[in-house]
Amino acid sequence: MSEAEVKTESVGTVVVAGAANLAIAVAKLVAGLISGSAAMLSEAAxxxxxxxxxxxLYLALRRGAKPADTRHPFGYGKESYVWAFLAAxxxxxxxxxxxxxxxxTTILVHEHSGNYLVSYIVLGISFAIESISLARAVKQVRGESRxxxxxxxxxxxxxxxxxxKAVFLEDSAALTGLLIAGVGLGLSQLTGDELYDGIASILIGLLLLVVAVVLAxxxxxxxxxxAVPERLHREIEHDLAGLPTVDRIDTLLTMQLGPDDILVAAKVDFLDDATGADIEAAADEAERRLTERYPEIGYVFLDPTRSMPGTGGRARRTQDEDDRPVDQEARQT
Structure with a gap:
């Protein structure tokens, strides 16, 4: 799947989820107003x-896809994270x-109107629609993971x-929230106690809270x-170290400039007998190899340098994948 196809699929996933949620929101609001259920109104919210x-998120994808210009030479990819953060x-x-x-409020003062049927109908229809939206997100996640x-x-x-990630988590949370609302309504109807409806509403809120924190x-x-994930970092390092005129990779740094844009910068120790022309050819070959294998890599910068003693031929890192500092030598880079 090409980078353009991935972007198109992401936009399609967001549009499908948005249309589904809009229709469901209206139905839930009507059901909540008719029934007076706190859980239904919470589901509407x-x-x-x-x-x-x-x-x-749609705005994030569109704004982040703007091409680079003189004021933003690395593009607008990071702007997509601003809008995605606002969404969270x-x-x-x-x-x-x-x-x-x-x-x-429901637990303390509210009394249910007793009109449960419309809420159950809307919950069932909403579950079916949300399942369709989630299925599309799951399909994209599986395709991308492969x-x-x-x-x-x-x-x-x-x-x-x-x-x-947001669509998948939100659709998953939506289905879970519908089940919680259904259980809360059922218990309130069976017992005549509004406590369960109120508790269901609180649980839905806590579920949304968790999703929002994860995405933020x-x-x-x-x-x-x-930086890119550790495995991808190692593969990039291996590709660079395999260039004919490269002795070792001293330092390798990467950064996600956007959802589909990666920057690679490395300090490279070339062989002592490598000429200027050899180094230029190696730089061109490095960019060709990396961009062919990973179309998301948009920028490759190589800095010819002498390796520091004790690096052992492996690129120095400041932190590992879980953001924990590694050995003292690496922390000094």
């Missing part, structure tokens, strides 16, 4: 938050905040495409300037 999130923030405030507050030769779970944890943390990390 959940869907409104998801719909707004999809709009922001909206989920936190509008979705989780409303659900938790309304659930507490392309990167990794597991879907690891892909979701490490991917720089936070739009796909991921986008903040990418905004700060996150």
């Amino acid at each position: 959940h869907s409104v938050a998801d719909t707004t999130t999809e709009v922001l 923030l909206f989920t936190f405030v509008a979705g989780a905040g409303f659900a938790i507050t309304h659930g507490v 392309r990167w030769r990794t597991t879907p779970r690891r892909f979701l944890r490490l991917t720089a495409d936070t739009a796909v 943390k991921s986008n903040i990390s990418l905004l700060v300037g996150r």
Whole structure:
């Protein structure tokens, strides 16, 4: 799958999820107003938050895809993380905040109108629609994980495409929230106690809170300037070290400039007898190899340098994949 196809699929996934959430939000709101259920109104807020999130994610994909210019020579990829972070923030405030507050209010003062049937119907229809949206997100996640030769779970944890990650997590949370709302309504109907409806609303809010925090943390990390995953780093290092005139890779640094844009910079110790022409040819070959194997790599910079003693032929790193400092020698780089 080409980079352009990946971007198109991401946009399609977001659009499908947004359309589904908009239709569901209206249905849930009507059902919540008719039934007076706190869980249904919280689910309506959940869907409104998801719909707004999809709009922001669509904007993130479009803004992040703008080509580079003189003022932004590395492109606008990181802008996509700004909008994605705002989407997570909206989920936190509008979705989780409303659900938790309304659930507490319901437990303290609210009385259910007793009209349950319409809520059950809307929950069933919503579950079917959300399942379709989630199925599309799952299909893209599986396809992307195969392309990167990794597991879907690891892909979701490490991917720089936070739009796909957001749709998958939000649709998963939506289905879970629908089940929680259904259980809360059922218990309230069986017992006549509004406590369960209120608790369901609070649980939905906490679920949204978890999703918002996970997405916000991921986008903040990418905004700060996150490196590529450890395995990809090692493969890039191996490709560079395999160039004919390269003796060793002294330092290798990478950064995600956007969902589909990676920067690679390395200090390279070339063979002592390598000429200027050899070094230029090696730099061209390095860029060709890396961009052919990984189309997401948009920039490759090589700095000819002498290796520091004790590097042992392996590129020095400042931190490992889990952001824990490694040995003292690496921390001094």
